[in-house]
Amino acid sequence: MNGCLNILWHFPFLGFLHALLYAILGVILCCTIILYPVGLGFFQIAQFLLSPFSSALVSRKDLDLIQPSEQSTVAMAYSTLVSVLYIPFGILAAAGALFTMLGEFLSIIGIPCGIVWFKTLPAIFMPVNKVCVPKAVAEEIERVKAGNTVAAFKAGNTQESDPESDPESDPESDPDRFEEGVSISGEKPEVRKFDTVQLQEIVTHAAMYRASLVEECRHELEIREKSSSFAEMVAAMDDAKIREILAHPQLYAEELIYACSQEHVERDRIRQEQQEREAEAARLERERKAEEERIAREQRKKEEAERRAVAWKKQRPYVFAVIAILVLAGIGVGGYSYYKEQNRLKQERIAAEQQRVAEELRAEQQRIAEEKAAEERRLAEEKRREQQRIAAEKAAEERRIAEEKAAEERRLAAEKAAEEERIAEQRRAEERRILAEQKRIAIEKAEKEYRERQQAEWQAKQRMLSQYKEGDLFVDGDDKGVVIRLDTQGMLVIGMSDMFGSWPGYYANTNGWRLPTRKELDYIQSNKEKINRYLRENKGSQIRSGVYYWSANKGSRSNERIASNGFEISRDYSNKNYIRLVQSF
Numbered sequence: 001m002n003g004c005l006n007i008l009w010h011f012p013f014l015g016f017l018h019a020l021l022y023a024i025l026g027v028i029l030c031c032t033i034i035l036y037p038v039g040l041g042f043f044q045i046a047q048f049l050l051s052p053f054s055s056a057l058v059s060r061k062d063l064d065l066i067q068p069s070e071q072s073t074v075a076m077a078y079s080t081l082v083s084v085l086y087i088p089f090g091i092l093a094a095a096g097a098l099f100t101m102l103g104e105f106l107s108i109i110g111i112p113c114g115i116v117w118f119k120t121l122p123a124i125f126m127p128v129n130k131v132c133v134p135k136a137v138a139e140e141i142e143r144v145k146a147g148n149t150v151a152a153f154k155a156g157n158t159q160e161s162d163p164e165s166d167p168e169s170d171p172e173s174d175p176d177r178f179e180e181g182v183s184i185s186g187e188k189p190e191v192r193k194f195d196t197v198q199l200q201e202i203v204t205h206a207a208m209y210r211a212s213l214v215e216e217c218r219h220e221l222e223i224r225e226k227s228s229s230f231a232e233m234v235a236a237m238d239d240a241k242i243r244e245i246l247a248h249p250q251l252y253a254e255e256l257i258y259a260c261s262q263e264h265v266e267r268d269r270i271r272q273e274q275q276e277r278e279a280e281a282a283r284l285e286r287e288r289k290a291e292e293e294r295i296a297r298e299q300r301k302k303e304e305a306e307r308r309a310v311a312w313k314k315q316r317p318y319v320f321a322v323i324a325i326l327v328l329a330g331i332g333v334g335g336y337s338y339y340k341e342q343n344r345l346k347q348e349r350i351a352a353e354q355q356r357v358a359e360e361l362r363a364e365q366q367r368i369a370e371e372k373a374a375e376e377r378r379l380a381e382e383k384r385r386e387q388q389r390i391a392a393e394k395a396a397e398e399r400r401i402a403e404e405k406a407a408e409e410r411r412l413a414a415e416k417a418a419e420e421e422r423i424a425e426q427r428r429a430e431e432r433r434i435l436a437e438q439k440r441i442a443i444e445k446a447e448k449e450y451r452e453r454q455q456a457e458w459q460a461k462q463r464m465l466s467q468y469k470e471g472d473l474f475v476d477g478d479d480k481g482v483v484i485r486l487d488t489q490g491m492l493v494i495g496m497s498d499m500f501g502s503w504p505g506y507y508a509n510t511n512g513w514r515l516p517t518r519k520e521l522d523y524i525q526s527n528k529e530k531i532n533r534y535l536r537e538n539k540g541s542q543i544r545s546g547v548y549y550w551s552a553n554k555g556s557r558s559n560e561r562i563a564s565n566g567f568e569i570s571r572d573y574s575n576k577n578y579i580r581l582v583q584s585f
Helices: 002-010 015-031 036-050 073-106 111-125 135-156 196-204 211-236 239-247 254-467 518-526 528-537
Strands: 055-059 130-134 473-476 479-487 490-495 499-502 561-564 567-570 576-579 582-584
Touching: 002 015, 002 111, 015 036, 036 055, 036 073, 036 111, 036 130, 055 111, 055 135, 073 111, 130 135, 196 211, 211 254, 239 254, 254 490, 479 518, 479 528, 490 518, 518 528
Parallel strands: none
Antiparallel strands: 055 130, 473 479, 479 490, 490 582, 499 576, 561 567
């Protein structure tokens, strides 16, 4: 459970950050040397905050109850002095921790954190001589302190104890007493309770009492008179013999039993008085011992006070020296701070005066620079105007000369251009005549070559058409196809397999293979069964039913169409559909 609470303290309440903060403060305070005891206390608080539900913070004095340790008088005195000086700061720190704890308790969800701050509050108020120990050690310290308290309480109440509560004064605890259930005189008759005077009175006034009671009283008086003869014999008996007689009254005479009963009562009275005297003596002895212990405690306290006085007298110069060092250190720090503050103020005054002088000097320099700049601008403006006047006059003269020169050059250029135009016109006329002649010859040559090529293609086509019929396998290098149409217009060959892709990717002809035109695609769809038979015979893939095939649409890229089962559907460019390439001859 404590482990779970420790984890909850760290996550999500970030308790490790508080521990880190106190550890950093402890390092800083230890580095000051003067506040070294406070720094050690902060280290112990940081250690406690790492596992607040599995450990506890105790004072070094309490820890000495189970683990004694020695500490020099100087260290104790210095720790006491630091503790006194730390009190104002401890009050502020404890107040902050108290408000934090109250806020955590009010937030309900932060109650575990509030419990941690409640445990830490005494150590935050006074961290000097605080030690972080496991929870079991803290419980053992509390047990020892409780035992000491009980022991002190018992010691203080010894003199007031009741003697009657002492087992030694209890008659029932006497081993010489009779066993339980044994009567002093067996089954003692009622008249045995009366004394002799009462018995004689009953006998004297017999008419006033029952006859049986009067007779019992006479018999009891006779027994008592006769028992006096057994008094010496019974007095010589020991207690065991008397107990035996009283335990077996049916075996002995009533006179003897009465004498034994009286002897037993007398011995019991004597024994009771002896026990009371012994109890009183024991009480007096206990009082004497308690007084001796009190005197010894006072003596030990007095000796301890004397030792402390001697130690204080011996260590007093060192303590005063430490106090003096602290006071001098404080005065030195204050004086140094005052000196630094005065020096800073002096430097600020000097800097302010220097800044004022620099401002005045800068203002004067700026005024002189402005006057000088104004004079330079005036001279520059006059010089510029003079240069502009001279440049304007020079430019006007140069323009006049240039205009005259340009007019002469234009006249000469016009004459030269007219002559060159005449010569060029003659040359162009000759070139046009030559080009017309060359064009006529080229046209005649091209027409002749076209007729020859057409004749050769027609002959090749006729030879090819004579080689194939519908359903034949057509082989063109690595490409294969099936002849699906053979007529006067030529031969149409379809590819062996389908492809799947976008229409623009297969628009251009590739080695003579191309997308079918609309009419060719309609022909393919109309004769699909025949074409599929040709493809099966030549081991090609058949034309699919219920899918879309791209058409070339006569080379137009706009409003392209695809056909399926004999009807057309519009698609945009992004669609991907089936493609079956063809060749025509």
